[in-house]
Amino acid sequence: xxxxxxxxxxxxxxxxxxxxxxxxxxxxxxxxxxxxxxxxxxxxxxxxxxxxxxxxxxxxxxxxxxxxxxxxxxxxxxxxxxxxxxxxxxxxxxxxxxxxxxxxxxxxxxxxxxxxxxxxxxxxxxxxxxxxxxxxxxxxxxxxxxxxxxxxxxxxxxxxxxxxxxxxx
Amino acid sequence: xxxxxxxxxxxxxxxxxxxxxxxxxxxxxxxxxxxxxxxxxxxxxxxxxxxxxxxxxxxxxxxxxxxxxxxxxxxxxxxxxxxxxxxxxxxxxxxxxxxxxxxxxxxxxxxxxxxxxxxxxxxxxxxxxxxxxxxxxxxxxxxxxxxxxxxxxxxxxxxxxxxxxxxxxxxxxxxxxxxxxxxxxxxxxxxxxxxxxxxxxxxxxxxxxxxxxxxxxxxxxxxxxxxxxxxxxxxxxxxxxxxxxxxxxxxxxxxxxxxxxxxxxxxxxxxxxxxxxxxxxxxxxxxxxxxxxxxxxxxxxxxxxxxxxxxxxxxxxxxxxxxxxxxxxxxxxxxxxxxxxxxxxxxxxxxxxxxxxxxxxxxxxxxxxxxxxxxxxxxxxxxxxxxxxxxxxxxxxxx
Numbered sequence: 001x002x003x004x005x006x007x008x009x010x011x012x013x014x015x016x017x018x019x020x021x022x023x024x025x026x027x028x029x030x031x032x033x034x035x036x037x038x039x040x041x042x043x044x045x046x047x048x049x050x051x052x053x054x055x056x057x058x059x060x061x062x063x064x065x066x067x068x069x070x071x072x073x074x075x076x077x078x079x080x081x082x083x084x085x086x087x088x089x090x091x092x093x094x095x096x097x098x099x100x101x102x103x104x105x106x107x108x109x110x111x112x113x114x115x116x117x118x119x120x121x122x123x124x125x126x127x128x129x130x131x132x133x134x135x136x137x138x139x140x141x142x143x144x145x146x147x148x149x150x151x152x153x154x155x156x157x158x159x160x161x162x163x164x165x166x167x168x169x
Numbered sequence: 170x171x172x173x174x175x176x177x178x179x180x181x182x183x184x185x186x187x188x189x190x191x192x193x194x195x196x197x198x199x200x201x202x203x204x205x206x207x208x209x210x211x212x213x214x215x216x217x218x219x220x221x222x223x224x225x226x227x228x229x230x231x232x233x234x235x236x237x238x239x240x241x242x243x244x245x246x247x248x249x250x251x252x253x254x255x256x257x258x259x260x261x262x263x264x265x266x267x268x269x270x271x272x273x274x275x276x277x278x279x280x281x282x283x284x285x286x287x288x289x290x291x292x293x294x295x296x297x298x299x300x301x302x303x304x305x306x307x308x309x310x311x312x313x314x315x316x317x318x319x320x321x322x323x324x325x326x327x328x329x330x331x332x333x334x335x336x337x338x339x340x341x342x343x344x345x346x347x348x349x350x351x352x353x354x355x356x357x358x359x360x361x362x363x364x365x366x367x368x369x370x371x372x373x374x375x376x377x378x379x380x381x382x383x384x385x386x387x388x389x390x391x392x393x394x395x396x397x398x399x400x401x402x403x404x405x406x407x408x409x410x411x412x413x414x415x416x417x418x419x420x421x422x423x424x425x426x427x428x429x430x431x432x433x434x435x436x437x438x439x440x441x442x443x444x445x446x447x448x449x450x451x452x453x454x455x456x457x458x459x460x461x462x463x464x465x466x467x468x469x470x471x472x473x474x475x476x477x478x479x480x481x482x483x484x485x486x487x488x489x490x491x492x493x494x495x496x497x498x499x500x501x502x503x504x505x506x507x508x509x510x511x512x513x514x515x516x517x518x519x520x521x522x523x524x525x526x527x528x529x530x531x532x533x534x535x536x537x538x539x540x541x542x543x544x545x546x547x548x549x550x551x552x553x554x555x556x557x558x559x560x561x562x563x564x565x566x567x568x
Contacts, residue, residue: 029324033271036317056306064313064346068339071320075332130302130363 008048015041024087028074036067050123053130173457175295177206211284214431221430222249225477232481259419264327267416271325276417276424278318283432286311290438291366293448293461304365305353308439309346312394315432316342319403319413326416334412337488338396338403344495349390351503352383355510356443369447377444379529380510382537384444386503391436392476395429399483400491437472441465502540509536
């Protein structure tokens, strides 16, 4: 077992425990902080996989912006931070079944994929993953169309949010 | 001579020899040496932090026409040590109804978010923690963890003043992150890399001459990120007493305070690294690594001094003005500047150096002038509207 594997197993276990605590804890703010721990665990996994750009973006966008906005929203809208009702509703059995099916499906997919047992080949020396990613995002042969469509979608969402919140005098 | 050029490698090789002599496997020896390096860097930073307390108090006292600490030791130099002993032996209080885990975690996260910044700081050509190729984003990510620690402290203290302070501080931090990240992309355009080490290496001409407006915007956004006056809404001692750290006592408060000072110094350092050539100074950095570190610290102290100068000179801005200033002025200007710089960079790609530098400089001045003109005419129209409404008020009252 290599050091990479040990780190991965520890981080993955921590991430899963944190994710479980997000849905089991009764206090909404605690749930938000556990969510931050989960997102941080995912960032660490990205870093272990040498995807440093994704790791840092994960921290900047998800922890720095989205999770903090969650906390803001909870604090501004709720007087009582505790969820009083029961944590499960009538559909829990159906939900559990769907989750189990999704897990089995994913496990079968990964099991059938030949790449899963291979060791990833190391980057050639001098290879800059960040600039390769940047070039791929704006090159017409690669992902410029999805990139632009996503940008337009986000701008539309921004304009829509401003329109909804705008107070006409 | 080798030790002067590259002290880290020489020391590491020497230690590796010793550990190998003890029969330690090379992998473990390297891990141990890495930990030692981190430990020494953090210890030196904390020692620097103690001196920063003294420097900050001395400088503020000069700005306010006072003498400052002068009783304990020569020039009051022992004062910070006396303060530390006081903080350590103070009662460690936890308010009733506080969320204990988060309450104790917040000061640690706050200090951590500053210390991890130093992992990417190039202290000298050969002294660099990690040469991340996404250094600029890493700085923002560390700032996000700082914001997290503030909201953690504010909420877990179970005190409305600390919660309001945390809200304000985090709102300011989140909004000023945007112009800051945008202007950080401008050195990236010049360099072609986001790595802090590469940005330093590329500054044959300091980037402040290529992008003076970007340097100014970075400084303003950095002061707001630090939550220092004129952007100290989160602290606002006349309304909120002290903001998010109000309930903390003893060394936990000390962690927040020391973290704030070290963060101010660190951002002075980043200002120097991104726009003033970092450790570079007319080739002096090649002579010795120690000289390079001294140059960087000298520049960082100048940046820190300017941040202190602003803090102790200006008054606090109202929070709606502060956010309007960011969203309606600083952010658009930063975006326009980024687009202009990218365009000029493409246009002048093959131009001689003097034309490149001159064109960049002039385009920056032009953007600054146009944006100030637009801001001036907009605010004049707004003022006329408000004053016109006031002038017509008595008439309305008569009817």
